Amino acid sequence: CRRWPGATFREDPAVLRDWVQIAFGLQRDGTDKAPMYLIGAPFQIKVWEALLAIPSGHVTTYSEIAQTIGTPKAVRAVGTAVGRNPISWLIPCHRALRKSGGLGGYHWGLPVKRAMLAFESARVDA
Numbered sequence: 414c415r416r417w418p419g420a421t422f423r424e425d426p427a428v429l430r431d432w433v434q435i436a437f438g439l440q441r442d443g444t445d446k447a448p449m450y451l452i453g454a455p456f457q458i459k460v461w462e463a464l465l466a467i468p469s470g471h472v473t474t475y476s477e478i479a480q481t482i483g484t485p486k487a488v489r490a491v492g493t494a495v496g497r498n499p500i501s502w503l504i505p506c507h508r509a510l511r512k513s514g515g516l517g518g519y520h521w522g523l524p525v526k527r528a529m530l531a532f533e534s535a536r537v538d539a
Contacts, residue, residue: 470537
């Protein structure tokens, strides 16, 4: 509401169905994409696109993301862009770790990040 004060908001679970099914691996028709319209600086969008390319159950590092988007020295900027991700489960910022393997930060707390990573890992291992 703060970002779009003139907008009319309405609850419509059907609109989110594809996103939720993809996020939880429940798509039955073989598709793995849901439409997303992101607002961010071009650099942020590149980072978010790189996050979208990380398969469920896998992780990467902030420095690997920086390499992927062609800015290998912009590791801190990548971390900032990851942290500004507006829709965390759909753009999987929880899959970004420190080079040391540490979890780094997470807007909703490290217990949530651990749980999300464990959930995805268990699904891949099953």
